[in-house]
Amino acid sequence: MHEFGAGTTNINSIHGAARNPYNRRRYAGGSSGGSAAVVAAGICPVSLGVDGGGSVRLPSALCGIVGFKGTFGRISSSGVIPINWSLGMIGIHAAKVEDALIMYAAIHGHLPTDPIVSRPPPVNLPLLKDLEHHQGENHTSRITLAKYTKWFEDCDKEVYKCCYKVLDAVQRRYGCKVIEVTVPEIEEMRLAHYITIGSECFTSFGLDYNKWGRQEAAMDVRATFALYSSFNNQEFLAAQRMRRRQMHFHMEIFKKADIIVTPTTGCTAKPITESSLKHGELNYIDGAKLVRYQIAGNFLGLPAISIPIGYDDDGMPIGLQLIGSPWAEATLLWVASAIEPEVFYDLLS
Numbered sequence: 001m002h003e004f005g006a007g008t009t010n011i012n013s014i015h016g017a018a019r020n021p022y023n024r025r026r027y028a029g030g031s032s033g034g035s036a037a038v039v040a041a042g043i044c045p046v047s048l049g050v051d052g053g054g055s056v057r058l059p060s061a062l063c064g065i066v067g068f069k070g071t072f073g074r075i076s077s078s079g080v081i082p083i084n085w086s087l088g089m090i091g092i093h094a095a096k097v098e099d100a101l102i103m104y105a106a107i108h109g110h111l112p113t114d115p116i117v118s119r120p121p122p123v124n125l126p127l128l129k130d131l132e133h134h135q136g137e138n139h140t141s142r143i144t145l146a147k148y149t150k151w152f153e154d155c156d157k158e159v160y161k162c163c164y165k166v167l168d169a170v171q172r173r174y175g176c177k178v179i180e181v182t183v184p185e186i187e188e189m190r191l192a193h194y195i196t197i198g199s200e201c202f203t204s205f206g207l208d209y210n211k212w213g214r215q216e217a218a219m220d221v222r223a224t225f226a227l228y229s230s231f232n233n234q235e236f237l238a239a240q241r242m243r244r245r246q247m248h249f250h251m252e253i254f255k256k257a258d259i260i261v262t263p264t265t266g267c268t269a270k271p272i273t274e275s276s277l278k279h280g281e282l283n284y285i286d287g288a289k290l291v292r293y294q295i296a297g298n299f300l301g302l303p304a305i306s307i308p309i310g311y312d313d314d315g316m317p318i319g320l321q322l323i324g325s326p327w328a329e330a331t332l333l334w335v336a337s338a339i340e341p342e343v344f345y346d347l348l349s
Contacts, residue, residue, distance in 0.1 A: 002030035003217065003280075005050065005083055006201070006224045008058060008290045009270075010034065013218040013280045017272055020063055022316055026269040029059035029290065032093070036063040039093045046094045046103045052084040053197055054294025056091030057306040061264035061319025064308040066336070068092045068100040071326050072301030073120050075104075076111045084200040087193070087298045097307065097337040098128055104329070124330040128337045140338050141175040143331070146257035148183045155266035155289060162310040162318045163263050170339055178261070181253050189246045190291070192239035193299040198228035199236045220280030247300050254325040259335060262293040264306040264319030293321055303329045305336045 001018070002010045010018040010033025018033040020026040021041040028037040032049025036059035039047050049056040051069045060067025069091035077089060090107065094100035110119050145167070153160045167178060202209075202225065209217070209225055217225070253260060266289030273281070297304035303326070306319040320339065324332045 001032055001034055003221045005031040006221050008287050009281055011276045011281050013278055020269045025271055027272050029062035031055040033059040036060050036093045039065050039095055045099050049091050050088050051091035052088030053298055054291050057264055058290055060093050061306045062269040064317030066094045066097055066100050067306040069304055070329050071303045075108050076114050078111050078113055083204050084197045087197055097340055101333050121327050126330045126334040143176040143335055144257040145178045145259050145261045146181040146253050147178055147261050148181050152262055155263050158312040159263050159318055163320050166309045166320055179257055184249055188242055190295050192242035193295045195231050195235050195239040199231045202228040218280035220282045223282055243299055258331055260323040262321045264321040265290050266292040268312045268316035296323055303332055305332045307336050307339055
């Protein structure tokens with residue numbers, strides 16, 4: 001994984017980089033990149049990671065597999081180091097949507113010792129019927145997808161063109177509706193999330209890091225922790241006000257649509273440089289692209305799933321993300337199973 005979970009590349013200059021199975025000269029994405037890479041390499045069918053800022057969905061998209069996180073509190077956080085206790089939760093890397101569902105069915109649940117969250121509503125597990133024989137067509141046709149075009153296209157052209165191709169195919173096959181919406185203050189939400197995750201991480205580990213870790217940590221982690229330590233209480237409280245404001249914006253969208261659809265990442269996996277293997281890497285341009293669509297799933301605790309839908313000109317995977325309303329995991333898993341490329345590969349050719 002990326003050291004301290006404090007990065008998006010999974011280039012770890014202490015223990016080595018998790019390399020992308022599609023091209024070993026490129027990174028797997030982070031921070032749970034190793035967990036994604038072993039599934040993509042066929043070593044195991046599923047694995048776990050912790051998603052606090054896209055750290056499961058992001059590497060899943062870059063490695064061409066499924067990445068799924070439930071609503072915050074749906075899966076117990078017992079045993080998870082509380083690096084970012086109001087954002088991070090267990091997520092699932094899987095080869096297929098069905099595998100993600102099987103793992104989700106096995107690990108979901110609430111424990112009395114779980115902090116913050118009260119007991120969640122009962123779980124609904126969808127029956128992923130044989131969509132190839134049209135058994136799920138009527139149900140899927142009732143789904144409404146929301147898309148904010150300006151945000152959707154704020155990524156590399158290869159990425160959004162591939163995503164549009166899939167959306168068009170889904171509309172033709174299932175007849176579901178895609179509506180245009182606006183998500184206000186996206187950049188402000190990204191900054192508020194960064195302040196929150198940084199403040200919580202430094203609160204959890206700052207004293208130990210300053211005492212024992214600073215001299216051992218990679219250069220990129222040192223720079224990141226220096227920034228984390230600069231946030232003050234006033235900024236943290238302002239970030240929580242933005243959190244409430246963004247939840248209102250998103251719940252208004254869910255009054256009109258079942259799912260918000262976006263690319264999972266704004267770019268595909270980039271090459272690993274020699275200098276980054278020695279010192280780590282802080283590339284804020286590519287980093288911003290990688291997390292551009294991840295924030296709402298963590299900052300607002302919404303369920304989300306990334307599914308592989310194609311490749312760029314270099315053969316690197318592209319993912320499509322579905323974001324659902326609170327506790328709507330069953331709907332996400334159902335729709336994701338309908339979108340999996342092998343179900344309608346003939347429409348994508």
